[in-house]
Amino acid sequence: MIKVFTLPDLGEGLTESEIVAWRVAPGDTVTLNQLIAEVETAKAVVELPSPFAGVVAELHQQPGTTVRVGDPIVSFEVDSPSGRESALSAPSAASSGQKVRSRETEREAVLVGYGAAVERGGRPQRRARIGATDAGGQVATDTVPAPPIAGEEPPVATERPRSTPPVRALARTLGVDLAEVTGTGPTGLITRQDVEALAGPAVPVAGVRETRSPIRSVRKHTAAAMVQSAFTAPHATEFLTVDVTPAIELIEALRGDRVFAEARIGILAVVAKALCLAVARTPEVNTHWDEAAGEIVQFHYVNLGIAAATPRGLIVPSIPDADRLSLVDLAAALAELTSAARAGATRPAALRGGTISITNIGSFGIDAGTPILPPGEAVILALGAIAPRPWVYRGEIALRQVVTLSVAFDHRLVDGEQAARFLTDVAGLLANPARALALL
Template sequence: MIQDFRLPDLGEGLPEAEIVAWLVAEGDTVTLNQTIAEVETAKAVVELPSPYAGAISKLHAAAGDVVEVGSVLISYDLGGDDVVAPAPAAESEQAGEESSKAEPNLVGYGAAPRGSARPQRRARSAAGRPAASDTAVLEAAPHDAIHLTEVERPLERPRSTPPVRLFAKQLGIDLALVEATGANGVITRADVESYAERVGAAPVGTASVAEPELMPELRPMPMSGERTTRTPIRGVRKHTAEAMVRSAFTAPHVTTFLTVDVTATTELIASLKADRALQEHKIGVMAVAAKAVCLALAHHPGLNSRWDDAAGEIVEHHYVNLGIAAATGRGLVVPNIRDAQELSLVELGDAIRTLAETARAGKTAPADMMGGTFSITNVGVFGVDAGTPILNPGEAGILALGAVRRQPWEYKGEIALRDVMTLALSFDHRLVDGEQGSRFMVDVANVLREPGRAMLLR
C-alpha cells in the first residue's frame, strides 16, 4: 500500500518551506516518529517526524528545494492496511481525546503510537513557562540509531532538547551512550556533563551571549574562478529583510544614547560567579539589563505598547515578552522570553542562555519568535560601542547594549578607572515621545549604575 505524505503547515501559517536535508533515502525502512528531514521556514529549522512506519517509496523533492504546503513530500510503502493515519486537524485539537487514528503533531513530537491515549503536552518558552501555541514548539523527536560495533544502541535516538544536543556535539559525545535521568527519559545537560566527567571528554568553549568573542586571525580572502557568488534570498534572511524594511518605513524611529558607569553591575556579576551555589547559572550584563528593562517598563508602559493601525488603537501590554536578538549563521532571529517580568535575575540569565544556545543550533521554536513586546540586542559582544537598532515589527522599543570598556571616568569628584557602557534606545515616535524615551533610558541606566536600586522598584 502506497501512502503519500504532504508537507503540513508547520504551525506558522507560512505557504512554503525549504528542504534543508533528507535524513532518509528511497528504500529505507523507517519507524513511527523517526525524523525524516530538516525543513526551514522563514522563521526556523524544524525536524519533521515520520507519521508512518514503513519503507520509503519515493522522495518528491531534493535538498534545497522549496516546497509548498500541501504538496506531496514523500511516499511510503506501508505493506499493509494496519497503519497510523492522520486525523482531521480539528479533531486533533480536542484535549484528552483518544482516537483509533492518532494525528501526528508534525512539528516536534511526532505521532502517538496507535491505541495509546493522546499525551497531554504544553509548549514551553525558553524561560520554562507555557508558550502561546503548543503546535509550534520544537522538542526532540525520536530518531533512528546509527550502528555501533561495541555498544548496542536503542532503536530510536535518545530524547533531548536542542541545546543539550548542541552541548553534546561540542564535547564530542554520542547521546546514545548517555544515561537519561530527566522526566520521560529526556537527557539533560547534567546527564551529558556527568558522562563527560566519566570518559574525560574535554569541553569545547562557546561564546557567551554577554561576552565578546575573540577576533579571528585576518587572512587573505580565498579567490575562486568566479568573481561573484549568488545566493538565493530565502528562509530566515528573507523574512528578516522583509520585516526590517516594513518596520523602518512604517514606524518613525528615534534613537537616543546614554553612557553609564556599570562598575557596580560588573562587580555584582563577579560576586555571583564566585558563589558556588550559582555556578551552574549564567548571569551576565545581559541578564541585569533584562531585569532593568522589565522594571522600567512597568513605569513607562508606552515602551511596552503596540500601534494597531487597522483597529485605530494603541494596545498597551501588561506583561513583558522580552525579545533577545541572536545572530546565527542563518541570519538574525529574535525569540522572546515570555512573561519576563515574573522572572528573577537568575531565571533571566538561564532563559537567555538557553535561548541563545537554541538559536545558534538553528532550533528556535516558531512560537518563541512571536508575540514579543520589547527587545534587547547586545552589539557589545562584537566589540561595538553603540548602534541604532531597528524595531522588531509590532514593538515600540528596542535597547542596544554596547561593549563594557574599562576607561577613565569621573567618580566621586576624581578620575578613576571604571567599567563604562553605552546604551542606545530606538523607539516608535507614534507611541513614545522624547521625554518618555529619555526617562525610560535613565531608569534602566540607574539600575545598571546601582543594581541595589532594583530593590526599591516594583
C-alpha cells in the same frame, strides 16, 4: 496503491518550508514513523517521519526547494488502503493547542519535532513528529509503533548521531558522514569543530571571485520582517553613555556569594532586570500599534525579546513574563534561551509574542548602534561594549567601566521625552543598582 504525502501544516502560521535533505530514495522500503526528510521553516529545522509503511515511489521535491503547505513532496506504494496510518488520521492538534489523547498515551500536543510521549506506565517513547491521512495533508501527532510483520525478525534500532541542525547542515555541505564523527561535546554531542576536523582544510577554488546563494529560511524571514518594520514604524534613536562600574561590582559580589555562585548572573541579566523595572515607570514603551484595529495595545506584562545571532541568521526569542522573574530566574532563562539558539533548537513558540527587546551588540565589540525594531514592538534597547574609560568620579578623573546604551523606538507610540525617561531609568539602575529597591 500509491499514497501521496503533502507538506503538512507545521503550525505557527508558517505557509512554506525548505527541503533540507532527504533521508530516503526512490525504491527504499520505509516503516511507519521512519525519518524520511529534514525541512527548514523560517523558525526551526523539523524532522519529517513517514506517515506510511511501504516503498518510496517518487520524491517530488529536490533538496533546497521551497515548498508551500499542501504541495506534494513524496509518494509511497503501500500494500493496504490504510498503509498503517490509521492511528495518524485524527485532525491536526499541533496548531490548535488541544490535547492529543490515545489509549496508551496522554500529553499536551506541541509543534512537530519537540517533546516525547510518555506511557501511562511511565516509560518514555519517541513521538511521531508529523503524520498525514491522505493527499489533503491533514496532520496529527501520536505514538504509533509499526507492528512486526509475521515471519520477519524485528528491526534492530540504530541510534542516530547526536548533533544540532546547523552542524548537520555543515556536514552535508562538507560531505561528512556524521556516523563517522566522534563527538567531543557534552555527552558526546557532535560539534562544528568535530565536523570540520574530519573534513580537513578547505581547498580554495582558483578563479572564483563571487558566490551566489539562494535567500532562504531565517535570512528570508528576517529580511522581510526588517523591511516591514523599517518602512512601517517611524524609527528614532537616543543614546546615553553611563558608568556601570557599580553594576559590574554587584555581579562580581554575587558570583562570590555561595548563595548565588551557580546562578551565572551576567550584565545582560542585570540590564534585563533594569529594563523590566523601567517599563513600569514608562509603560508607553511596552505597547503595540494595531493598524488594522485602529488601536494602541498596552501590554501589562513584559515578554522580553533577546536578539540572538545564530548560524541560521538573526532570531529574537522571548522570555515570557520577564517582569515577574527575579534576577536569578532571569539569568537562568537567558542561559537557556541563548543555549537553545546556538544549538538551533529554539522552539517556534518562543519566536512570537515579544513586547520589548534587548540586543547585546557589545558582545561583538560594538560601542553603539541604531537597531531596527522587531515588527510589532515599540522599543528595542541596544547594550554596547563595556570598556574601562577615563570618567569623572566624585570630582576626579578615574578609570571606570563605561557603556553606551541606545534605545530605538516607534515614534507613533513613544515620544522623545518618554524614550529619554525610559533610557535614563535603565542607565540609573546600572549606575546605582541599589535604586532597584525603591522601584520594587
